[in-house]
Amino acid sequence: MKRTSWQEYQKKVADDDYYYVRSCIRQNFFPGSEKAFLNIIGGDLGRSIYENPEHTTCTGIGYHSDIVPMETTMTVVARQFALLTESGRENLAVSCITSFGLYTEMLETWHEFPETEERTRRYLKEATGREFRKPKNVAHTSDIMFHHREEIARKVRHRLVNVKTGEPLRVVDHIGCHYAKLFPKVGIGGAEFPHVLAGMVEAWGGEVIDYPERRHCCGFGFRNYLVKANRGFSIANTHKKLESMAPFKPDFIITNCPGCPMFLDRWQYTIAEMEGTTYGQDGVGIPALTYEEVAGLVMGYDPWALGLQMHQVNVEPLLDKMGVKYDPAAKYLGLNGKYIGKPADTAVNINCGTQQVIRNL
Amino acid sequence: MKNHKVIVVGGGAAGLQAAATLKELGVEPLIIEREMQTGGKVRRWHRLFPDFTSASEVLATLEKNAEGIETLCGVMVDSIDATGVTLAGGRHIKADAMVVATGFDLFRAELKEEYGYGIYDNVYTSADIEDMLNGDGVRLKDGSAPGRVAFLHCVGSRDEKVGQPHCSRLCCITAVKQAMELRESFPDAEIYNYYMDIRMFGAGYEEMYRSAQEDGEVRFVRGRISEASPTIDGRVQIKAEDTLLGRPVKMTVDMLVLAVGMTAAESNGRLGVGLQSGGFIAPRDLFTGAVYSPDAENIFYAGCATAPKNIGETLNEATAAAVKAAEFLLEK
Numbered sequence: 001m002k003r004t005s006w007q008e009y010q011k012k013v014a015d016d017d018y019y020y021v022r023s024c025i026r027q028n029f030f031p032g033s034e035k036a037f038l039n040i041i042g043g044d045l046g047r048s049i050y051e052n053p054e055h056t057t058c059t060g061i062g063y064h065s066d067i068v069p070m071e072t073t074m075t076v077v078a079r080q081f082a083l084l085t086e087s088g089r090e091n092l093a094v095s096c097i098t099s100f101g102l103y104t105e106m107l108e109t110w111h112e113f114p115e116t117e118e119r120t121r122r123y124l125k126e127a128t129g130r131e132f133r134k135p136k137n138v139a140h141t142s143d144i145m146f147h148h149r150e151e152i153a154r155k156v157r158h159r160l161v162n163v164k165t166g167e168p169l170r171v172v173d174h175i176g177c178h179y180a181k182l183f184p185k186v187g188i189g190g191a192e193f194p195h196v197l198a199g200m201v202e203a204w205g206g207e208v209i210d211y212p213e214r215r216h217c218c219g220f221g222f223r224n225y226l227v228k229a230n231r232g233f234s235i236a237n238t239h240k241k242l243e244s245m246a247p248f249k250p251d252f253i254i255t256n257c258p259g260c261p262m263f264l265d266r267w268q269y270t271i272a273e274m275e276g277t278t279y280g281q282d283g284v285g286i287p288a289l290t291y292e293e294v295a296g297l298v299m300g301y302d303p304w305a306l307g308l309q310m311h312q313v314n315v316e317p318l319l320d321k322m323g324v325k326y327d328p329a330a331k332y333l334g335l336n337g338k339y340i341g342k343p344a345d346t347a348v349n350i351n352c353g354t355q356q357v358i359r360n361l
Numbered sequence: 362m363k364n365h366k367v368i369v370v371g372g373g374a375a376g377l378q379a380a381a382t383l384k385e386l387g388v389e390p391l392i393i394e395r396e397m398q399t400g401g402k403v404r405r406w407h408r409l410f411p412d413f414t415s416a417s418e419v420l421a422t423l424e425k426n427a428e429g430i431e432t433l434c435g436v437m438v439d440s441i442d443a444t445g446v447t448l449a450g451g452r453h454i455k456a457d458a459m460v461v462a463t464g465f466d467l468f469r470a471e472l473k474e475e476y477g478y479g480i481y482d483n484v485y486t487s488a489d490i491e492d493m494l495n496g497d498g499v500r501l502k503d504g505s506a507p508g509r510v511a512f513l514h515c516v517g518s519r520d521e522k523v524g525q526p527h528c529s530r531l532c533c534i535t536a537v538k539q540a541m542e543l544r545e546s547f548p549d550a551e552i553y554n555y556y557m558d559i560r561m562f563g564a565g566y567e568e569m570y571r572s573a574q575e576d577g578e579v580r581f582v583r584g585r586i587s588e589a590s591p592t593i594d595g596r597v598q599i600k601a602e603d604t605l606l607g608r609p610v611k612m613t614v615d616m617l618v619l620a621v622g623m624t625a626a627e628s629n630g631r632l633g634v635g636l637q638s639g640g641f642i643a644p645r646d647l648f649t650g651a652v653y654s655p656d657a658e659n660i661f662y663a664g665c666a667t668a669p670k671n672i673g674e675t676l677n678e679a680t681a682a683a684v685k686a687a688e689f690l691l692e693k
Binding site: 002003190192193210211212213214215247248 | 474475479480588590591592593598
């Protein structure tokens with residue numbers, strides 16, 4: 001992409017001493033991702049990361065579904081900040097895009113309407129006896145990965161390059177809506193052309209694809225999915241994106257939101273079942289990965305240790321393109337070598353005229 | 362009255378007209394122009410609304426009238442006060458009176474990132490279209506003729522998000538004029554104008570707008586474009602809402618033209634004179650004091666320095682400012 005003005009949209013990202021707050025749903029969706037972040041940033045790059053087991057939900061899903069009132073959310077957020085304050089850390093590293101958006105929204109609200117901060121402090125004190133300082137730095141963990149992207153590039157084992165052709169892998173970057181659409185100034189690259197994932201892809205050798213529905217929602221959009229009657233709308237959104245990106249022949253999708261990789265991945269199977277359509281090359285799907293999974297692959301982590309077997313769309317074609325070695329027999333073995341069970345076959349029957357073709361996504 | 366030096370800051374349409382008027386009245390003005398030649402934005406324009414008069418003819422008349430007037434080009438004015446002007450670099454030139462005709466800047470379309478100006482090949486501004494009309498004609502990046510063109514009105518005008526709450530007034534008629542010029546060049550093309558309101562305030566403008574619809578077959582869609590994106594074949598996909606139909610619109614066009622607004626001249630902020638909230642210079646009042654400065658009795662304002670104006674209004678105001686400056690010298 002020709003755009004260079006993303007450099008004007010920069011934010012300060014702390015270099016070390018992170019207070020890590022997990023997502024409610026990521027550990028169920030793609031459980032290897034948060035672990036990969038801790039291993040890469042905390043282990044390989046040697047940065048200090050602190051986790052607090054008392055950390056709770058930020059209420060984001062309930063808040064955006066209109067079942068948790070704003071005052072409650074503010075007080076819960078205030079409690080998270082109190083835990084941060086008590087830990088002696090100042091740099092909040094947020095794993096979930098919605099939590100990141102929510103923390104930012106509460107801080108901005110307190111800034112614009114100081115009486116709401118006063119009221120929240122009072123509620124928190126009355127309910128828990130706690131007090132808090134605001135974080136010095138609030139970053140999404142993809143900001144932190146972006147911040148360290150060059151250091152990771154220096155440790156690269158597998159570049160985002162097709163080992164057979166030598167060409168850069170073609171990558172669709174999909175940014176979670178709550179990353180910068182709420183407050184463009186807090187996103188690296190702003191809201192229209194966020195650079196947070198594109199920067200990682202480019203630093204690690206890949207090529208980012210721009211396509212017509214790049215800004216469109218992945219299809220999660222809480223109410224689209226959580227309200228069962230709306231799920232047709234959810235899959236319609238994902239369908240629109242996949243239809244739009246397919247002609248550009250992406251090798252994979254990189255995401256920074258808990259929901260996006262889930263929906264961009266799982267709905268591919270559903271669409272294949274419903275319509276017989278697949279969007280990747282050679283009849284397979286397009287892998288939708290988290291940025292931690294991509295960083296892990298780049299740094300030479302075992303794909304099964306990263307949890308890539310949890311994706312509905314098989315990642316093996318991508319691993320082959322990158323030249324990543326893997327043991328097919330170990331795909332469904334857990335970290336302790338114990339068999340974790342194999343999901344139902346991902347193959348779908350595709351009706352091609354008079355022929356029934358079985359394809360494995 | 363001779364030998365009283367008046368400095369005209371800016372050598373665009375307003376500055377040239379003010380200087381020529383002063384000369385006619387026997388006052389020897391000095392024009393200071395920041396660009397390397399006078400003429401301002403008119404020099405870049407091809408033909409003018411509402412009757413397609415050649416911009417170069419208008420400019421030639423203005424320059425002829427100002428012939429022989431001492432002019433400093435490529436010189437920036439740093440500040441102005443009652444004693445004269447201080448140039449960038451610190452040199453101070455004394456003057457008995459000043460006419461400030463700093464004009465306007467075109468809105469930087471790249472600030473509306475969602476339209477992809479500077480990113481996608483076939484997204485242009487109205488000023489780019491004038492450049493092409495002055496050159497080899499309007500063409501796509503690959504040199505081919507566009508089959509479908511969309512104009513978007515109000516880019517950087519009436520838009521608080523980019524700090525431009527005012528109406529630039531002239532982008533509507535410019536987009537209509539250019540749509541008709543493209544119709545002339547490409548009789549078979551589909552041409553769409555996306556607008557939020559059509560503001561046709563000048564003599565002959567409404568008639569031109571009607572002619573664009575009836576004779577030019579330009580289709581007007583009431584709705585702002587929300588975003589532009591690239592398609593695989595190098596075209597531009599646009600999304601909008603047709604607010605009359607109440608339906609979203611998605612369309613692929615060969616060329617997207619952004620009708621950019623008029624913003625306050627960036628240099629206004631340095632001059633040391635009072636400004637309005639949008640950065641345009643604040644006159645004494647908007648009615649009987651439009652050409653007077655509230656800051657000093659020997660400073661006068663002309664043209665788009667104080668607000669967006671068309672060329673006719675600009676020239677009238679420049680004449681008025683020059684007359685008032687000459688009167689001031691006479692009474693002194």
